[in-house]
Amino acid sequence: MIPTADLESAIRTAIPVTHLEIIDQSNGCGENYAILVVSEAFEGKTTLARHRFINDLLRPQIAQMHAFSQKSLTPTQYVAYVAKQTAA
Incomplete structure (x- = not known):
């Protein structure tokens, strides 16, 4: 299992992040992740x-x-992505 904190740390250390979402889509087993990084x-x-x-x-x-x-x-x-999501 890969902790989301490990993914977050690796990303935030490498680039300046405005927004970051890390979603474990595997019901907690840590084998399927989706990320949104801005x-x-x-x-x-x-x-x-x-x-x-x-x-x-x-x-x-x-x-x-x-x-x-x-x-x-x-x-x-x-900003455009969020506007589109809220309009739907």
């Missing part, structure tokens, strides 16, 4: 580059998981 460090980077960065950063933890998904957004994209 950072100005993603400005000017493609979605693929952002995902590769997070995947490389969390490589040791991801290797122990069954499934991993992510949303990596800039602060501006996050």
